[in-house]
Amino acid sequence: MPPVLWLTVVWVFLWGTFTPASIVGGVLVGALVTALFRLPPAADRLPVRPLRVLGLVVFLLWDLVVSGVEVSWQVLRHGPRARGAIIAVPLIASSDRVVTVMATALTLSPGTMALQIDHDHDVWYVYSLGPRDDAGVERARRGALDMQCRVLAALGTPEELAVARRLLEAVPR
Structure with missing residues (x-):
């Protein structure tokens, strides 16, 4: 869907009225915004694998439930003494869009958060509650690498996925 149409829909919902005036206003605002704030063209094409994307979504939903229970247990068991760790994890993906999906997917899981992505040293720093x-x-490093593998399987190149799987196999269970 073109950006002007999306912005028009958002405009109409924000105004809360579905009238010709709000629609015309949305089109005008959408056209103005897209003309003034042009996005650069995407430099890379992501190889989207729909079944892998679906598998990633199902995994994220399951992980959300499991992680929520684990975080609750940590808080109930240890209270204010619950520990966390900042862990360096090798970064395999070269596409900014894939890295964004990986960081978002990891951060959606309770008890983990992507803190920093260092492209110069190909490492990302992940906070994990519980170690x-x-x-x-x-285990936390393995979880972050596993998430990276799942995202790369859905959106990455075969070469990046192979590297991520080799790194994942090297981390002790």
């Missing part, structure tokens, strides 16, 4: 020892840190 109390080195094994817990490795």
